[in-house]
Amino acid sequence: MAGEDRKHQILAVAVRLFSERGFRGTTTKEIAQTAGVSEAMVFRHFATKQELYAAILDHKACTTGWKFEPAEMAADAISRRDDRAVFEELALAALQHHQDDPDFQRLLLHSALEKHELAQMFFDQFVLRVYDFLGSYIRERQREGAFVEMDPAIVVRAFIGMVMHHSLNNNLWDPTRRLLKISNEEAAQHFTNILLNGITAPMSNSEDRRVVEANGNASNQEFKE
Amino acid sequence: MAGEDRKHQILAVAVRLFSERGFRGTTTKEIAQTAGVSEAMVFRHFATKQELYAAILDHKACTTGWKFEPAEMAADAISRRDDRAVFEELALAALQHHQDDPDFQRLLLHSALEKHELAQMFFDQFVLRVYDFLGSYIRERQREGAFVEMDPAIVVRAFIGMVMHHSLNNNLWDPTRRLLKISNEEAAQHFTNILLNGITAPMSNSEDRRVVEANGNASNQEFKE
DNA sequence: GTCTATAAATAGATAGAC
DNA sequence: GTCTATCTATTTATAGAC
Numbered sequence: 001m002a003g004e005d006r007k008h009q010i011l012a013v014a015v016r017l018f019s020e021r022g023f024r025g026t027t028t029k030e031i032a033q034t035a036g037v038s039e040a041m042v043f044r045h046f047a048t049k050q051e052l053y054a055a056i057l058d059h060k061a062c063t064t065g066w067k068f069e070p071a072e073m074a075a076d077a078i079s080r081r082d083d084r085a086v087f088e089e090l091a092l093a094a095l096q097h098h099q100d101d102p103d104f105q106r107l108l109l110h111s112a113l114e115k116h117e118l119a120q121m122f123f124d125q126f127v128l129r130v131y132d133f134l135g136s137y138i139r140e141r142q143r144e145g146a147f148v149e150m151d152p153a154i155v156v157r158a159f160i161g162m163v164m165h166h167s168l169n170n171n172l173w174d175p176t177r178r179l180l181k182i183s184n185e186e187a188a189q190h191f192t193n194i195l196l197n198g199i200t201a202p203m204s205n206s207e208d209r210r211v212v213e214a215n216g217n218a219s220n221q222e223f224k225e
Numbered sequence: 226m227a228g229e230d231r232k233h234q235i236l237a238v239a240v241r242l243f244s245e246r247g248f249r250g251t252t253t254k255e256i257a258q259t260a261g262v263s264e265a266m267v268f269r270h271f272a273t274k275q276e277l278y279a280a281i282l283d284h285k286a287c288t289t290g291w292k293f294e295p296a297e298m299a300a301d302a303i304s305r306r307d308d309r310a311v312f313e314e315l316a317l318a319a320l321q322h323h324q325d326d327p328d329f330q331r332l333l334l335h336s337a338l339e340k341h342e343l344a345q346m347f348f349d350q351f352v353l354r355v356y357d358f359l360g361s362y363i364r365e366r367q368r369e370g371a372f373v374e375m376d377p378a379i380v381v382r383a384f385i386g387m388v389m390h391h392s393l394n395n396n397l398w399d400p401t402r403r404l405l406k407i408s409n410e411e412a413a414q415h416f417t418n419i420l421l422n423g424i425t426a427p428m429s430n431s432e433d434r435r436v437v438e439a440n441g442n443a444s445n446q447e448f449k450e
Numbered sequence: 451g452t453c454t455a456t457a458a459a460t461a462g463a464t465a466g467a468c
Numbered sequence: 469g470t471c472t473a474t475c476t477a478t479t480t481a482t483a484g485a486c
């Protein structure tokens with residue numbers, strides 16, 4: 001097999017094993033065996049185990065990772081002031097990403113627990129910017145009178161919490177979906193609905209208020225009577 | 226030092242180290258050194274490293290752990306149908322617990338990632354019951370017309386997501402609180418408020434609606450006009 | 451109870467033949 | 469490129485003296 005191909009193959013194997021067992025929990029021997037080569041081959045392509053780990057992080061950061069610009073996300077919905085679409089699109093993108101690449105979330109968690117640089121990198125280059133980006137939108141909408149006054153960071157924390165925790169359940173705690181079996185689309189809709197409207201029912205004698213049920217771009221017009 | 230005391234001391238050290246570096250990431254030598262004894266002492270009290278880990282899990286499960294009955298929580302608020310108090314109390318208890326014992330959450334995460342039995346145990350004996358318990362309450366309130374119709378599991382997922390993710394940020398991702406500095410009480414109030422009312426502002430020409438701002442047991446009366 | 455010394459296995463990493 | 473063989477350090481675990 002050609003050099004680069006083999007290198008990629010070893011990398012792919014390592015991603016899977018590191019995401020499953022963590023850095024210290026994975027041996028170079030295991031990686032070699034799973035890749036069907038000798039240990040010497042691993043060290044031919046990556047001088048040290050640490051270098052292999054770093055290569056994974058780079059790879060993840062550049063490909064599947066957070067290279068997608070938060071500022072570019074949901075740009076259309078944002079300009080339309082379609083709150084429902086904004087949150088739903090962001091949630092769906094995240095849920096889909098975590099579903100398509102479950103290794104990513106595990107790798108990230110391992111990194112955070114092991115206090116590896118990836119965790120810090122991810123936090124600085126992605127999480128901070130998401131809070132900034134989403135927070136700005138929320139602040140604007142508050143000024144426009146669409147959202148109640150409240151530290152935008154709390155709102156971001158709450159929403160991301162719903163989404164991330166759902167992915168964490170799907171990927172880590174409850175992969176067989178014992179607690180909740182639901183499509184990403186539905187999940188994104190429900191979380192958005194809860195964030196925007198809460199779960200308290202409108203009073204029974206004015207049933208026409210807040211009738212939206214997470215469909216389309218009804219946005220926040222539903223309070224008009 | 227007496228046998229049991231020493232055993233407890235080693236256990237305590239091991240809890241901290243395992244929670245920081247995980248099972249495979251912690252060596253028996255480190256444990257011994259940190260405890261100020263020789264490695265032989267560790268193996269005198271715990272035949273194998275695995276046995277030490279198991280002892281930790283038992284200890285955590287029985288003491289700090291989830292031995293507090295979910296069914297007993299917020300019993301008073303539940304009987305009063307004080308939704309705000311119900312969710313706020315549960316959130317506060319969880320946040321407080323995670324703050325008082327951050328090792329617990331890390332240990333649990335390591336276990337889940339390493340697919341250790343603790344994770345399964347915790348899920349079966351605690352998570353399932355919380356969903357059951359909170360889900361039942363939500364279902365009742367839906368029948369009473371207080372909450373909108375929606376799979377209760379989704380509501381539980383959303384609320385627990387906000388709370389757990391907040392703790393995860395505090396303990397793991399953002400211990401210096403760069404993103405959000407807030408007391409547990411405030412966090413519990415805000416998350417509860419979002420869950421019950423969402424963040425959409427009432428229309429400006431009827432400002433007297435939904436004026437609650439997370440104070441006391443106003444509950445869900447705020448839609449009356 | 452506690453230690454030092456050490457065994458046995460496994461880890462990461464290298465040498466050198468093909 | 470790929471392998472086998474090997475080196476060195478570390479890790480779990482034990483023996484036996486005090």
